[in-house]
Amino acid sequence: MKKKIIKKLFQRSTSKNTNKEQSNADDIxxxxxxxxxxxxxxxxxxxxxxxxxxxxxxxxxxxxxxxxxxxxxxxxxxxxxxxxxxxxxxxxxxxxxxxxxxxxxxxxxxxxxxxxxxxxxxxxxxxxxxxxxxxxxxxxxxxxETTQIRGRGIESSPNEVIVKGAKEAFGEMLIDNLALIRKKIKNENLIVESKIISKRANNSLFIVYQKDLVNDELLQQVKQKIDSLDADAIPDLSILEQYIEARPRSLFPTILYTERPDRASAYLEEGHIVLLMENSPGCLILPATFWSLFHSPEDHYLRVPYGNFIRILRFIAMFIALFTSSFYLAGTTFHIGMIPPDLLMAIAGSRERVPFPSLIEVLLMELAFELIREAGLRVPSPIGPTIGIVGALILGQAAVQANIISPIIIIVIALSGLSSFIVSDVSMNFAIRMTRFLFILSAGFMGIFGITALLVCGLFYLVSLKSFGTPYFAPMTPHYPSSKDTTIRHVPMKERFRPGYIQSKDMVKKGKD
Structure with missing residues (x-):
């Protein structure tokens, strides 16, 4: 009896699918x-x-x-x-x-x-x-041409906040986004191509590039990747990013997403390709390297000493965010002899009544910090900062008084969490936050040796990443001729070359010899 029912249901389902396919074929x-x-x-x-x-x-x-x-x-x-x-x-x-x-x-x-x-x-x-x-x-x-779709006006970017420089940001209106780019690049070689990237929703994608700069092989590779898409609907650039990136399951991003037209224009002038879509308040920049994801839009607006100071501070903050918790955990668990005696006595005294091992203690506070961070982002903006401050104070003070955690853990987690905020790119920020947990687990089980092993494996992995054929750490490794804008940047007059890994048609920027 059950077999007959299952057979009927299967036949009915097959019949419906056949009719649906026939209907779609008739529509086409x-x-x-x-x-x-x-x-x-x-x-x-x-x-x-x-x-x-x-x-x-x-x-x-x-x-x-x-x-x-x-x-x-x-x-x-x-x-x-x-x-x-x-x-x-x-x-x-x-x-x-x-x-x-x-x-x-x-x-x-x-x-x-x-x-x-x-x-x-x-x-x-x-x-x-x-x-x-x-x-x-x-x-x-x-x-x-009578299109009139209502949307937001041109506003400042909420995610890429800068003190000095242009305040305009992309919005949901594609015509405004293209106008913002053309306002900055008044050149007849700026090309805007349109493609339909979904079968059912007919979502349009716009490919923007400089005809006299872009590498033809790179452009052809991007177009082939877009033409190979097979989806009913791709309504947003953030979803398109997951379709076209080489390793969608990787922790580290290989495509740069930005909401700033000045940043997009700067990359177009170097020979990169920019992707835009209707209803997407941002753009995708191809290809992207670790340095482009790590840099801030404000770096080039500040004078060279100030910009380099911020970059060095950002590098230090990245290492603090990645390694502070894990080094504390490794030192207090496996390498006690490396800690000065006075500091060791202070740590031992603060942890005297804590019932959990250091690994559980660190993980609990890291998770609590992430919960407070996400809660502050999701609640309405007027009370978001209040929840973060009050939640952290109450939670930390209560946990210390209840002898669940030690006071020094509050300092370690706060320093680590605050340092992670200095990385402006959202995807790179997520990558650093998640990688931090991997280092904590490796330190909890193997100490400094676990941290070192994971760091070496991570560097091997990062070096293997490519963004549309471009090595992740280019132009540092492998070395390419460029303006050497990686860890620090030079004065604008010395930036004579476009990135060598792009292999643009014109490698030398115009200027006096």
Missing amino acids: ELKKQKIHSILDDNLNLFKSIYHLPHNTDVKIRELTIRSGNRRAFIMYIATMADSQNIQDGIVAKLIEKEDPSGKIENIASYPVFKTSSTIGDIVENLNSGITALFIEGDPQCYLF
């Missing part, structure tokens, strides 16, 4: 066809495609064009198009204006975006906010 075949010259056929066809009258934001208006007394209808999505301008610039002109030539270009106030006769192309434009005009007896459709 339909979109390849041309529109009819008979107006009523086009009207019924597009009503069927957009499921009218159930689809309430899709508008169709039938009218008679005064010039030539021809029947016609316009179609648009009201939530994505400028309805008032459609009425004033297209509909009113078609009804009222007489033109001897009868050309739509001469009648409508709106310029014709383009003409098309393919059903799929017309549907794709309608879905982007374009208005379509169909005329009786005309085998082509007239498309008007």
Whole structure:
């Protein structure tokens, strides 16, 4: 009996999948066809495609064009198009204006975006906010650029905060994002290519590069990776990043995400490739190295001594974030002889009544710090900082008084946690925070030897990483000719070369010899 039920369910499921595949195939075949010259056929066809009258934001208006007394209808999505301008610039002109030539270009106030006769192309434009005009007896459709999608204005970046420099950041409006880049790079060689990267949602991706700088092999590699995508919908750049990166399970990122147009423009001027999408308040920069992920956008706005001081401080903070907890754990567990006697007595006295071993103590406080950090980010902004400060004070003080942890652990964890905030890139920040736990576990089981072994293995792993063929630690290792902007940077006058690992068409920056 059970076997018969399972068999029926399987047959029913197979039948549904077959019908769905047949329906998808029919839709694809339909979109390849041309529109009819008979107006009523086009009207019924597009009503069927957009499921009218159930689809309430899709508008169709039938009218008679005064010039030539021809029947016609316009179609648009009201939530994505400028309805008032459609009425004033297209509909009113078609009804009222007489033109001897009868050309739509001469009648409508709106310029014709383009003409098309393919059903799929017309549907794709309608879905982007374009208005379509169909005329009786005309085998082509007239498309008007009437897109008006509301979104945020141009604001400052919440994640890449700087003291000195430009404050503009990308928003969800693609046209504004492209304008911000073109405002900084006034060059006819700046190319913006468009590609459809999903089958069902028809998400558009824009590839931006400098034609006279970009390496053609790198550009072809990026395009092949994008063309190989097989997904129904990729709505955001953060999701696209996971599709195109070489090692999506790696702790360390290999693609740079930034919300700042000045940073994107700087990389474009070096020969990199930038990816943009509608509804994504940022861009992806390809390829990316460890140094590009580690640097801050503010480094180049500050004078060289100040910028290098911040970079050195950032390197020190990275090592503090990675190794403070693990070295404390290794010293108090395995290498007591390395600790000065006075400090050892102070540590032993503070841990006298603590019931847990040092490993459990450190892990508990690290997890508590991460919980407080995430809680402060997720709650509404007015009370976020309050939760972080109050939570840390109350939790730390109560834990010490209850003899669950020792006071010195509060100092170690606070120093380690605060140091991790100095890395501005979100992905690199996550990588450092997660790697810190690996070092703590290795120190808890093998002491300094465990830390050293993990560090060596980690360096081997990082050296093996590549971003679209570019080694992760380039141009330091392997060595390439460049401006040597790695750990420290030189004065701008000395930065004569573009990164050698990009192999751009013009390696030398323009300037005096």
